[in-house]
Amino acid sequence: MDAESARRIEQRAYARVGFLGNPSDAYFGKTISFSLANFYATVVLEPSPTIRFLPHAVHDPCEFGSLQQMADRIRGEGYYGGVRLLMAACKVFFDVFKHAVDGKGNSLHDRGFTLSYDTNIPRQTGLSGSSAIVWAALKCLLEYFDIPTKQAQVDGLPSLILRVEEELGITAGLQDRVVQVYGGLVYMDFDKTSMESQKKGIYTAMDPELLPPLYLIYCKNPSDSGKVHSDVRKKWLLGDKRIRELMADVAQVAEKGRASLLDRDYVSLATLMDRNFDLRRQIFGDDVLGDINIKMVETARSVGAACKFTGSGGAVVAFCPKGRLQAKDLMEACESAGFSVEVCKIGPASVKHT
Numbered sequence: 001m002d003a004e005s006a007r008r009i010e011q012r013a014y015a016r017v018g019f020l021g022n023p024s025d026a027y028f029g030k031t032i033s034f035s036l037a038n039f040y041a042t043v044v045l046e047p048s049p050t051i052r053f054l055p056h057a058v059h060d061p062c063e064f065g066s067l068q069q070m071a072d073r074i075r076g077e078g079y080y081g082g083v084r085l086l087m088a089a090c091k092v093f094f095d096v097f098k099h100a101v102d103g104k105g106n107s108l109h110d111r112g113f114t115l116s117y118d119t120n121i122p123r124q125t126g127l128s129g130s131s132a133i134v135w136a137a138l139k140c141l142l143e144y145f146d147i148p149t150k151q152a153q154v155d156g157l158p159s160l161i162l163r164v165e166e167e168l169g170i171t172a173g174l175q176d177r178v179v180q181v182y183g184g185l186v187y188m189d190f191d192k193t194s195m196e197s198q199k200k201g202i203y204t205a206m207d208p209e210l211l212p213p214l215y216l217i218y219c220k221n222p223s224d225s226g227k228v229h230s231d232v233r234k235k236w237l238l239g240d241k242r243i244r245e246l247m248a249d250v251a252q253v254a255e256k257g258r259a260s261l262l263d264r265d266y267v268s269l270a271t272l273m274d275r276n277f278d279l280r281r282q283i284f285g286d287d288v289l290g291d292i293n294i295k296m297v298e299t300a301r302s303v304g305a306a307c308k309f310t311g312s313g314g315a316v317v318a319f320c321p322k323g324r325l326q327a328k329d330l331m332e333a334c335e336s337a338g339f340s341v342e343v344c345k346i347g348p349a350s351v352k353h354t
């Protein structure tokens, strides 16, 4: 792209639902996730003389009515908004591509740009708001510097996104980033050999039409300002037999879930969703899961719906095997419990299922 044609770039990245197998993605496991079009982050790149990052009026507040309001906001949402994600995306992009050539075989230009972002992904709800901002920013940079992304390299992009978040000390598995790159519905196998040799898993796009109607339930103001720290990762790394067996069982839920989806066996799918939550509860315990999150699952289950976490907490995904009347009961039960409910809209696939 030459200087004359340099223009405004806008990129979007959707939230995601970890449908089955999460959180085994960070433990050489397997997951099935889908892109959630209900919520998304947008990043805009404008050519400019210098490199600039524009704070978001809501998500990067710098002005408060009182110290009390400032303390409340920090207690609820932490110190950081999205600007650090934009900066980290630029830093990692520069580290990885500084010696690359663009689509015309030339060294990358060094023209400046200004990045800004917006997002409607509810924070701390386990819908991967952080990686959505990062991926949208990286897409802007890849386009602005005309970095060709051959189809064969697509499965390396999720690790690039994760590297950005790890730069900031955000520890996570890969499943969020895979489905944000692939879109649609994706089955992922984070096979140990593949992960250790290539820092990526084996990803298979699936037909989103295989999914039954699903419902997202979330709490608008998750009061768990910071999740109780869990020592599960440390125990797993130390070879804790029980944790490793339970995490392997979580991965098997995704493996069986893939077969259930392909057979359109939704009775088994409901059982697997519930098993996924029960295993998470056994692994992490109620203190880590948080009372509100457990209440969301129990509210869904009270009308016979299957239900599990979408991510690490703050939102759950539910399935009503008995159909529309049960879904009506679900909506009523959740609303009376003070939770928001939406029908899940599956995001577009950028990698087509075979």
Ligand SMILES: Nc1ncnc2c1ncn2[C@@H]1O[C@H](COP(=O)(O)OP(=O)(O)O)[C@@H](O)[C@H]1O
Pocket: 059, 060, 078, 080, 081, 082, 083, 084, 085, 119, 121, 122, 123, 124, 125, 126, 127, 128, 129, 130, 131, 170, 311
């Ligand atoms: N809505 C948002 N607006 C601004 N920054 C966000 C938002 N969501 C996440 N972030 C950034 O990502 C970091 C990690 O957020 P996290 O709670 O993991 O979100 P999620 O669970 O949705 O990925 C936050 O510390 C913040 O820097």
Ligand SMILES: O=C(O)[C@H]1O[C@H](OP(=O)(O)O)[C@H](O)[C@@H](O)[C@@H]1O
Pocket: 018, 022, 023, 024, 025, 026, 125, 126, 127, 128, 129, 171, 172, 173, 174, 175, 176, 309, 310, 311, 312, 313
């Ligand atoms: O615990 C999980 O299911 C997921 O938690 C994180 O996702 P988030 O949306 O930030 O809660 C993590 O990034 C994923 O790898 C886990 O599967």
Ligand SMILES: [Mg+2]
Pocket: 128, 129, 130, 131, 172
């Ligand atoms: Mg996150």
